[in-house]
Amino acid sequence: MECVVQGIIETQHVEALEVLLQGLSGVPKERVRVHELCLKSGPNLGVVSSEVRLLCDLAQPTPSWIIRHVGGSMRGTGAEQISILVRTIVESKASNNVLRYFYTIGYKLDHEILKVGFAFRFQRGAQFTVTVTSANKMPKLHATDEAVQVTPGIQLVEITAPCTANNYPDVVSAVTSFCEFLAPLLHLSKPGNSTGIVPTAGAAAASLMSSGGAKTL
Amino acid sequence: MPPAKWLMHWHPNPGATLNSQILAEACGCAESLGGTKDGRWKTSIFFYRPIARETSASGAQQQQQPPDVPRELLGVALHERPGLYFSILRTQRLVLQADAAFPQVMEKLQSYKGRVALNFEGFQYQLGDFCLRIGKCVPNNSETLRGIMMEVEYYPLSSIEKSRAIMVDFFDIWQETLAKKALPGRFIHVESNFAEFGLSDHYSYQHTAVQYAICLQQLMTAVRS
Numbered sequence: 001m002e003c004v005v006q007g008i009i010e011t012q013h014v015e016a017l018e019v020l021l022q023g024l025s026g027v028p029k030e031r032v033r034v035h036e037l038c039l040k041s042g043p044n045l046g047v048v049s050s051e052v053r054l055l056c057d058l059a060q061p062t063p064s065w066i067i068r069h070v071g072g073s074m075r076g077t078g079a080e081q082i083s084i085l086v087r088t089i090v091e092s093k094a095s096n097n098v099l100r101y102f103y104t105i106g107y108k109l110d111h112e113i114l115k116v117g118f119a120f121r122f123q124r125g126a127q128f129t130v131t132v133t134s135a136n137k138m139p140k141l142h143a144t145d146e147a148v149q150v151t152p153g154i155q156l157v158e159i160t161a162p163c164t165a166n167n168y169p170d171v172v173s174a175v176t177s178f179c180e181f182l183a184p185l186l187h188l189s190k191p192g193n194s195t196g197i198v199p200t201a202g203a204a205a206a207s208l209m210s211s212g213g214a215k216t217l
Numbered sequence: 218m219p220p221a222k223w224l225m226h227w228h229p230n231p232g233a234t235l236n237s238q239i240l241a242e243a244c245g246c247a248e249s250l251g252g253t254k255d256g257r258w259k260t261s262i263f264f265y266r267p268i269a270r271e272t273s274a275s276g277a278q279q280q281q282q283p284p285d286v287p288r289e290l291l292g293v294a295l296h297e298r299p300g301l302y303f304s305i306l307r308t309q310r311l312v313l314q315a316d317a318a319f320p321q322v323m324e325k326l327q328s329y330k331g332r333v334a335l336n337f338e339g340f341q342y343q344l345g346d347f348c349l350r351i352g353k354c355v356p357n358n359s360e361t362l363r364g365i366m367m368e369v370e371y372y373p374l375s376s377i378e379k380s381r382a383i384m385v386d387f388f389d390i391w392q393e394t395l396a397k398k399a400l401p402g403r404f405i406h407v408e409s410n411f412a413e414f415g416l417s418d419h420y421s422y423q424h425t426a427v428q429y430a431i432c433l434q435q436l437m438t439a440v441r442s
Binding site for chain 1: 268270285286290304311312313315316317318319322325326329
């Protein structure tokens with residue numbers, strides 16, 4: 001399982017966000033360049049239609065594939081009251097022939113995307129991964145070198161933290177606290193419930209950049 | 218890089234039946250060659266079949282066979298690498314290496330269902346530069362003997378080509394020793410065409426997974442005939 005929140009930020013404020021994340025996490029940023037393929041099951045295969053994602057971080061010295069299944073989100077009154085999505089995730093590493101494998105067993109490519117940006121991975125009451133990426137589409141199949149931005153002025157911010165059925169309230173609490181630090185720059189909410197950019201972002205970014213960022217915290 | 222390995226299966230003589238005495242004799246043979254028993258091992262193979270979606274046509278529930286999908290997937294969990302999992306499409310000559318969470322992904326997708334599991338299990342012997350594993354093949358939920366097989370591993374070499382001569386020599390000695398027991402059958406090594414699966418001369422765990430898939434096919438054929 002994992003806790004997840006997403007938000008968007010204007011590209012002009014990404015540098016300030018990076019300074020803030022650097023100060024909060026105390027770890028160096030990692031470059032990410034993730035090629036993500038979304039596959040869907042073909043007609044008549046499976047109890048219900050299913051979807052699987054294949055991810056490959058091309059920024060790694062030796063890029064390798066990960067199979068990712070995003071499951072249903074937690075339901076119920078308790079889940080509705082929190083501003084963070086808790087959902088099941090199953091991941092497995094896979095060899096380089098994974099795309100051919102899924103094509104052969106009856107899955108078809110629905111869409112592909114290249115996410116380019118950076119990530120911070122750190123421990124802060126939970127194991128956080130914060131990614132700031134721009135979405136890029138490929139003009140030709142798998143042509144990652146020719147990818148062009150989908151929304152040039154906007155980047156996606158995503159915070160994820162693994163959790164279990166037993167500890168998710170603690171992880172939700174840790175993620176909620178962390179989101180508050182970022183609130184002047186961006187608003188984070190459950191995926192699909194985007195609340196847009198925040199009006200204070202410009203001022204907050206200017207303040208962060210002029211005061212040396214992390215030192216003010 | 219793991220050492221080169223051969224898998225052999227027991228081929229009973231026409232009319233002869235499988236029994237655990239053959240397994241005991243083969244283990245005795247390993248000991249008579251100077252092998253020292255140093256533990257147990259277990260490799261498992263899982264069979265998956267596609268699940269057809271139920272569609273409602275003219276008010277009646279119908280099941281249509283999914284078009285152009287393999288009739289069977291094999292999952293292999295090797296004793297020597299419990300963190301890995303292999304999925305094999307025999308007809309398409311494809312072996313996927315994944316990690317132990319892969320069966321959970323398949324379970325979530327609900328497009329293929331695990332039907333039967335077969336276990337290959339037995340004893341392991343150290344014999345100089347060789348490691349021998351002799352075992353039986355039994356269904357997960359019963360003790361019905363489906364086959365007998367062995368693994369021979371040669372520690373110093375990872376190249377299949379370079380290890381071939383020494384494997385052949387070892388196999389000859391093994392067959393000679395076993396022949397003295399006058400058992401109703403013999404061990405057979407069927408060479409797998411690794412290149413068809415896109416695998417190189419350097420031995421890997423994927424080679425072992427492919428050998429298990431081939432060995433299983435041979436065992437099933439031997440039992441049927």
